Amino acid sequence: MSIEKETVEYVAHLARIELMPDELEKLSRQLDVIIDFIDTLKKVDVASIAPTSHILPIQNVTREDEPTGSLPIEKVLVNAPLRQNGFFMVPKVIEDNP
Amino acid sequence: MEYETVIGLEVHVHLKTKTKAFCGCSTEFGQEPNTQTCPVCLGMPGSLPVLNKVALEYAFKVALALNCSVQEFTKFDRKNYFYPDLPKNYQISQYDLPLAREGFLDVQTSDADKHIGILRVHLEEDAGKLVHKDDVTLVDFNRAGIPLLEIVSKPQIYSPEEAYAYLLALKSVIGYLGVSDxxxxKGSLRCDANISLRKRGVEELGVKAEIKNLNSFKAVKDALSFEAVRQEGLLREGSPVVQETRLWDAREGKTISMRSKEEAKDYRYFPEPDLPPFLIKKETIEAIRQSIPELPREKCSRFMKEYGLPQYDAQILTVSRATAEYAEECLRQSQGVNKKIISNWLIGPVSAGANNRNCGIADLGLSAALLIELVQAVETQQISHLTGKSVLEEMLRTSKSSGLIIKEKNLGQVSDTDSLKDExxxxxxxxxxSVNDFISGKENALMFLVGQVMKRTKGKANPKVVQDTLRRRLTDA
Amino acid sequence: MDICRLTASELIEKLRHNELSPKDIVESLRKRIRALEPQVRAYVRLDNAPLISKLLETVFTPDPNKPLKGIPVAVKDNICTEGHATECCSKILEGFRPPYDATVIRKLKEAGALILTKKTNMDEFAFGSSTENSCFGASRNPWDLACVPGGSSGGSAAAVAADEAFLALGSDTGGSIRQPASFCGVVGLKPTYGRVSRYGLIAFASSLDQIGPLTKDVKDAAILLNAIAGYDSLDSTSVNIKVPDYTEFLATDIKGIRIGIPKEYFVEGMDQEVKEATDEAIAELRRRGAVCKEVSLPHTQYAIPVYYIIATAEASSNLARFDAVQYGLRAAGEAHVQNMISLYKKTRGAGFGEEAKRRIILGTFGLSHGYYEAYYLRALKVRTLIKRDFDRAFAEFDCIVTPTTPTPSFRIGEKAEDPLSMYLSDIYTISVNLAGIPAISIPCGFTSKKLPVGLQILAKPFDEEMLFKVAYAYEQNTPWHLEKPKL
Structure with a gap:
């Protein structure tokens, strides 16, 4: 077993995805196989290898501090499932700010 | 058993750029909700960030002013967590390679100078604002994406007073740089505090509490004082201090446990693929270093040395850059006048005038030349000190010169004995x-008589001349 | 004349000679789409609304600044078009109409192109190799309607193959342009990372994604790339290198060009007919004067595991924004009876399809506390080794030639229950994205069942010219691109 069901459950919570019990079962089985395959990477000696997070050899990309304008408010809110007086509206937030 | 309080402060300041950190939306405060947003700061699908050059420059400025070593290689990372004020549900921040580390800030407290270490300085984007209503929460993303500098102190602050002094000094330094309000x-400076207690002499840190919801410098001091007492109480009775987040309730004057199931944080940081890394050249850093102005502590000691001011005066006059520059202008121009007297005017009546107008002394529109003219009028006894103060008020109100006001209102002090004789x-x-009282030895009675003359002359008489004249007249007789 | 069978370059000629008008072109395209879509299903959300949202010319007036004037372009459902639904074929983006155009769309409009209002089908968020993961159901392969068109840009490939589009945009994160191009017998090009702006492409894996053309022939690919390539100040990863006119490299002489044939690509699991077609294609390149020699890319076997860690990790973060606050699906229920965590979980549980959930959870796992070093960080390091393989190869060779896929298209449903076997079929395309280099897939033959086979050509970063040179030389000496599916 390369991944436990509890880990899948925990990770699904981190990703904020609700899984039905049968989904969780199936996904855990599939991820087990996939991670087992991914574990072939453990064979590679990477001790002295630097990670590549950006493939391009470019650096220091910036923009000038000049305003380029904002969207009109209608466009900001056009796709909003719920809105009120120019705000987006969500259920009452009671959780802690992380 | 004696306990020592150990505090670390995490301060976030908004950088005063014209536009947001990663898009061209304005950062102006107090606009209608969601009107300063665009696909980028709303985190719309498909949008991409591009770093504001000036935000990076400002960040380096602060880092250098805090004596940090600037990293040659820096990058941004994504901090992943879900919260409705966070448009992308990740924050662009910096994790393992912050732009600067290992600095310090020298801080003056009432009893001593303290040297407080800075652990790291990094740049990130601010989140939006939540407005809580009875049964729903409203979200405004105007603030989302404003460049935020996080400054983390080392746990080297040993009292709430020191924490307070640290914040004042930090604010002063950043204000001098002109990179934040x-x-x-207005939320352009926010502070969270970590506090723990340990037995004096012990190296290891105790269990800490993190305190949030600190809305003013005073709140920081009060909350830390409360928390130090609370933790000491627990330790003395042998109860454990729980590692937790506590909220400061300013009205009740106490910290409250958030009492929620606190999940272990798992932010899944990884390098932000949308932003190539930054290789900072030594010349770039040098150029920024050159642009850093004289900072408050240096300026304070120079004021003491150059103008012979006491430390108390120099400190007050250097608290903000604008104040210091105005003060220096006045000190420099006042040839032949005692610098301490200029300082007294600045710290006293001029500051009072500024306070009444809710601004700094540099914002009064009072030119150094005009102020000096006024001070000289008092010093040469052309007018009394009391009259001088009211002339100052008049100057602030009308922008007229003291000379003109004295002339128009005929306030010139009468020092001529002959013209005072009748009065x-x-x-x-x-x-x-009272005359008899004085003659029979009651010195106080003379002052009463001086006051009466002043009254009759509507304050124009030179009180010293009046006193001399009265004394001579009454003792000769 | 059947207008829809023409290539874009032929259309441009006919417009210039006033043999056709933009209105004629769009009208015949509309008819073709209406006739074939019930079978092919290359487009999504088709209805009776106009295909083009602007007034069409009945008499063409040329404009030298608008090389694509009057030419319709089909767009994958993950590229933002202002005011028109862009949903990544996912339920979670239901009804999303972006308030802005992607940079490639802006550029195409500036070049005079007509952007189709209806988007092409894809695997949800580009997660897949068959379009079976689309919330609208799979598209069909025009060469065999029981087979998949490949993916994730399967709708774009099928549309071009079925003459339901002249030019189409796709996106390629691990082969999503080249593999469907190969399955559908069309040309598909993944540009160098940084060559085409990603602004407005709904991100799957930010460090791997590129937008590119799917076209009927190599010349059209050059024409379309000309229009979309170039630096964009809105994309920090776009590179400020001058864009050549790619059509200038469409020569037929490839004498002396050094071509590497990676031995690691010709191993078990490869379909015999695909191998034969590839061998024959290499032989043809030799006949045209190219020097073909074996080359080794030793870390090839690690490309898939590296990819499925990096791509899913980035995806897990990129897709966190689908949270029911600003746009898209919101799980049913009154606002005040739910809390935020359950709103997130229910919305995302209901809105994402099976493969999306699988990848988000896999990606989250690879980044999570205690696993980051073992998975994500290790994958980044192996990525370095894969990149070095190519650096070494390109020190010796001008380009590399491989099959695009180990097998031809497969039947719908064949791999649906076995995600790993689906992942493994990306073996020849994935390394290219990890190394950031450009690659093109062109038709190189058919299997006995008349399914297309694709040939892949890889080049150094920013050397798309080499791809066009070799691809065009091959294409002009072979008949494959002229064949049409029977529909």
């Missing part, structure tokens, strides 16, 4: 009892 009320005689005539 540091206004806690003196009249007072002596009307106040025989």
């Amino acid at each position: 540091c206004d806690m009320e 003196v005689e009249a007072v002596i005539k009307d106040n025989q009892k």
Whole structure:
């Protein structure tokens, strides 16, 4: 077993995805196989290898501090499932700010 | 058993750029909700960030002013967590390679100078604002994406007073750089505090509490004082301190446990693939270093040395850059006047005038030349000190010069004995009892008589001349 | 004349000679789409609304600044078009109409192109190799309607193959342009990372994604790339290198060009007919004067595991924004009876399809506390080794030639229950994205069942010219691109 069901459950919570019990079962089985395959990477000696997070050899990309304008408010809110007086509206937030 | 309080502060300041950190939306405060947003700061699908050059420059400025070593290689990372004020549900921040580390800030407390270490300085984007209603929460993303500098102190602050002094000094330094308003009320400076207690002499840190919801410098001090007492109480009775987040309730004057199931944080940081890394050249850093102005502590000691001011005066006059520059202008121009007297005017009546107008002394529109003219009028006894203060008020109100006001209102001080003679005689005539009291040795009675003359002359008489004249007249007789 | 069978370059000629008008072109395209879509299903959300949202010319007036004037372009459902639904074929983006155009769309409009209002089908968020993961159901392969068109840009490939589009945009994160191009017998090009702006492409894996053309022939690919390539100040990863006119490299002489044939690509699991077609294609390149020699890319076997860690990790973060606050699906229920965590979980549980959930959870796992070093960080390091393989190869060779896929298209449903076997079929395309280099897939033959086979050509970063040179030389000496599916 390369991944436990509890880990899948925990990770699904981190990703904020609700899984039905049968989904969780199936996904855990599939991820087990996939991670087992991914574990072939453990064979590679990477001790002295630097990670590549950006493939391009470019650096220091910036923009000038000049305003380029904002969207009109209608466009900001056009796709909003719920809105009120120019705000987006969500259920009452009671959780802690992380 | 004696306990030592150990505090670390995490301060976030908004950088005063024209536009947001990663898009061209304006950062102006107090606009209608969601009107300063675009696909980028809303985190719309498909949008991409591009770093504001000036935000990076400002960040380096602060880092250098805090004596940090700037990293040659820096990058941004994504901090992943879900919260409705966070448009992308990740924050662009910096994790393992912050732009600067290992600095310090020298801080003056009432009893001593303290040297407080800075652990790291990094740049990130701010989140939006939540407005809580009875049964729903409203979200405004105007603030989302404003460049935020996080400054983390080492746990080297040993009292709430020191924490307070640290914040004042930090605000002063950042204000000198002109890169942030540091206004806690507007949310442009925010502070979280970590506090723990340990037995004196022990190296290891105790269990800490993190305190949030600190809305003013005073709140920081009060909350830390409360928390130090609370933790000491627990330790003395042998109860454990729980590692937790506590909220400061300013009205009740206490910290409250958030009492929620606190999940272990798992932010899944990884390098932000949308932003290539930054290789900072030594020349770039040098150029920024050159642009850093004289900072408050240096300026304070120079004011003491160059103008012979006491430390107390120099400190007050250097608290903000604008104040210091104005003060220096006045000190420099006032040839032949005692610098301490200029300082007294600045710290006293001029500051009072500024306070009444809710601004700094540099914002009064009072030119150094005009102020000096006024001070000289008092110093040469052309007008009394009291009259001087009211002339200052008039100057602030009308922008007229002191000379003009004195002339227009005929406020010139009368020092000529002859012209005061009639008034003196009249007072002596009307106040025989006080005259007798003085003659029989009651020195105080003389001051009463001086006051009467001042009254009759509507304050124009030179009180010193009046006093001399009265004394001579009454003792000769 | 059947207008829809023409290539874009032929259309441009006919417009210039006033043999056709933009209105004629769009009208015949509309008819073709209406006739074939019930079978092919290359487009999504088709209805009776106009295909083009602007007034069409009945008499063409040329404009030298608008090389694509009057030419319709089909767009994958993950590229933002202002005011028109862009949903990544996912339920979670239901009804999303972006308030802005992607940079490639802006550029195409500036070049005079007509952007189709209806988007092409894809695997949800580009997660897949068959379009079976689309919330609208799979598209069909025009060469065999029981087979998949490949993916994730399967709708774009099928549309071009079925003459339901002249030019189409796709996106390629691990082969999503080249593999469907190969399955559908069309040309598909993944540009160098940084060559085409990603602004407005709904991100799957930010460090791997590129937008590119799917076209009927190599010349059209050059024409379309000309229009979309170039630096964009809105994309920090776009590179400020001058864009050549790619059509200038469409020569037929490839004498002396050094071509590497990676031995690691010709191993078990490869379909015999695909191998034969590839061998024959290499032989043809030799006949045209190219020097073909074996080359080794030793870390090839690690490309898939590296990819499925990096791509899913980035995806897990990129897709966190689908949270029911600003746009898209919101799980049913009154606002005040739910809390935020359950709103997130229910919305995302209901809105994402099976493969999306699988990848988000896999990606989250690879980044989570205690696993980051073992998975994500290790994958980044192996990525370095894969990149070095190519650096070494390109020190010796001008380009590399491989099959695009180990097998031809497969039947719908064949791999649906076995995600790993689906992942493994990306073996020849994935390394290219990890190394950031450009690659093109062109038709190189058919299997006995008349399914297309694709040939892949890889080149150094920013050397798309080499791809066009070799691809065009091959294409002009072979008949494959002229064949049409029977529909």
